[in-house]
Amino acid sequence: MTSPDTASVPTAPAAPHSQVPLLLGAVFLAYLAQMTLNPIIAPLSREVGLAEWQIGVTISVAAVMIVLTSQFWGRRSQSWGRKPVLVLAFALAVVTMALFALTAFWGMNGMIGGTVLFLLFVLLRGIGFGTALAAVPPTAQAYIADVTPDEQARVKGMAGVGAVQGIAMIAGSVVGGVLSAFGLLTPLIVVPFLLLAGLSVVAFRLRREMSIELIEKPARVRPFDTRVWPFLVAGFGMFTALGFIQVITGFIVQDRLHLAAAQTGLVTGGALLAAGVGMVTAQAVIVPRSGWTPPTLLRVGGLTASAGFALLVFDLGAVALFAAILIIGLGLGTAMPGYTAGPTLLVRRDEQGGLAGLIGATTGLTFVVAPTLGTTLYGVWPTLPIIIGAAIMMLVTVFVWAHPRFRQVGALPTVP
Template sequence: MVSTKSQSKEWVTLPKSTQAPIVYLVVLLAFMGQMLLSPIIAPLSRELGMQEWHIGVAISLAAFMVVVASPLWGKTSQKRGVKPVLTAAMLVALLALIAVAAISFLGLRGIWVGPSMIIGFMLTRGLIYGGAIAAVTPAAQTHFVTQTETEAQRVKAVGGLGAVNGLASILGAVLGGGLAAIGGLMLPLIVTPLLMLAGLIVLVVFFKPAAQERQVEEPKSVSYFDPRAFPFLISGLMLFVGFASVATIFGFLVQDRFALSASGTAGVAAVYMALMSFALILAQAVIASQLGWNSVQLMRLGFVVTVVGLLLIMPGGSYVLLGLGAITFGMGAGLAMLGYSAGPTMEMSQSEQGSLAGLINSNNGAAYVIAPVASTALYGVSPYLSLGIGVVILGLVTVFVFVHPKFRALSARKV
């Protein structure tokens, strides 16, 4: 770990002289392999004969594995090192994505259909892939947080990681939608494991952890209900419930509102998801740094803007209004996510950072256990029901981050 302030600053302000670009590239490729499927998941599920709730269960299973595995991955990355953890996890994720492509190929051609095919899809895309990909964010966050000291440095480092995730969403959505439009739903499924393979090669060949990144023999555990972290975690959970709900039903919403075909839905949904992700990147990589605010201040602004964005998404029939809603929602979510992820790191010791990183990722995954099944079920009742409930939830959390004593005490902290 870094022992001097000047070293920790170097990791944030001069990333080209460190391994930071390699870590960012690995994360980018890993999550592009996930986000490539986002614009095609709704039409793919229908072409495979699945009901909406089937794909909701598959996403929730993956999220459940993130919840279970993330704390273990976080502590292990601090004890065993970032590179071994990422290598093992990405290899398993690669094999799972190959299996998903094979199952989809057989299903689309009617060779393997019915309940057993659906179960196979859920096991590979849900349990196996979810458990493996759960390692990426905790390991990367542990790597960056243990190289920084001040809140400004943490915000910038975690913001960079969030921006890379957002960039993966943009590139994955655009590439996935474009490939589907060119070669059908099967082409993105073939490219997905290739991106994961590229990330694995970059990791193995180029990532060389610095000598000062000593492992922690006995990383300390952080409880979810630790008062230093709990207000951040409960706020982040509700934020991701809202975000995951919108992401899950977005493809269905686009297809049903504008009466599009399966391939047409993939292309249009990809554009909107790219806009949302671009706004998220802009918020985390540019706006947050220009504001110079602390984590709580970023959370407060982010939640307010997120609620406004969701209100803009609710009306139907307008491409323009849906686009404005997607941009606003993405920008608000980006600011709130950054504050929620960086804020509690300032409350913890170095030996607790791995556990905290795993806990944050587990918390995010918990939202994806709840939201996909609930939002798709509610969507089946009414397209506006899940969006309306999202507005209520995020509105209540907005009030919470303004009135909770912990946030009130930290809001005036200098960065």
């Protein structure tokens, strides 16, 4: 029997590295579709007559679905194979977001409204798209854990997933912001086509694994496993802090800069672009070149993000607002590979899919409460959710400096 902190199984069969770019491309297209919606979600809610808290609930429901389905998808990616999982996920995403665009059109033209409109938003953007999106990162992360033999390669691989998410944030901010100048409905029409492109990539380009590469019964990883829970706590805190401000960014931009709905979409796109630039800079430049271990990445990233949150608390004008969001992106972009790569170095190969799903579920769990609470608190006092996000980020930073799991390891041992 293995102890909680050690494990040993035969090494994985050799897997062709050519699959990694295709999986990263799938992650990019999935998140590009999601990020294209972000600049317009706040003004869209007001155009169709939904309250801020209703948009918060919609995002929270999507997070619930990620929590409920991430470990299922991660384990299935090891038993069914990456291709079937991603084809199913992208097909579901295409259908739900096409119907979401139609629903928004009806809402903007007064054909439906009130409770019916709210429930359709929750069903399509929340339940449907949330379930589909939950499959993508665990599938990519489990595969990267399979084909990377050591700590440095693992960190770089996980940083690659974060980097394409950051690039998607940049591209989605630009695409969503620019398209919103032609009307809020335009980005909604484009999103299903982006997802259709992702479906085409995985359906026609991604190969099926051989049977020897699959694992019949992938192991489940428990959230309180001593090998992984400190990393999960750190990740939970980071993404909770982010969740408090992510959904309200559009409201912050509109209210602090006194903008109309059409202008808000464009400027919010610029703000999210700043966050994406910070994230990509961290994961494409700082993380690969630094050679830092996962605990060091968490410490440096936590300090940086805390500084960004502290600056965002104050209404100092557009420049300070954009600078704060850029610094937050830089800090979280540095910390994220430490959160995702660290525990993968401590578990067996047959646990990688379950772990990837657990990481996805932990991230999703932060968005169950934070968006709804953040938008609700914003209605009480616009600065309050930012203050709470800053406090949480600072607590995370103290935790990763103080907890023995992070203090005692210089370089985490790789488990085959």
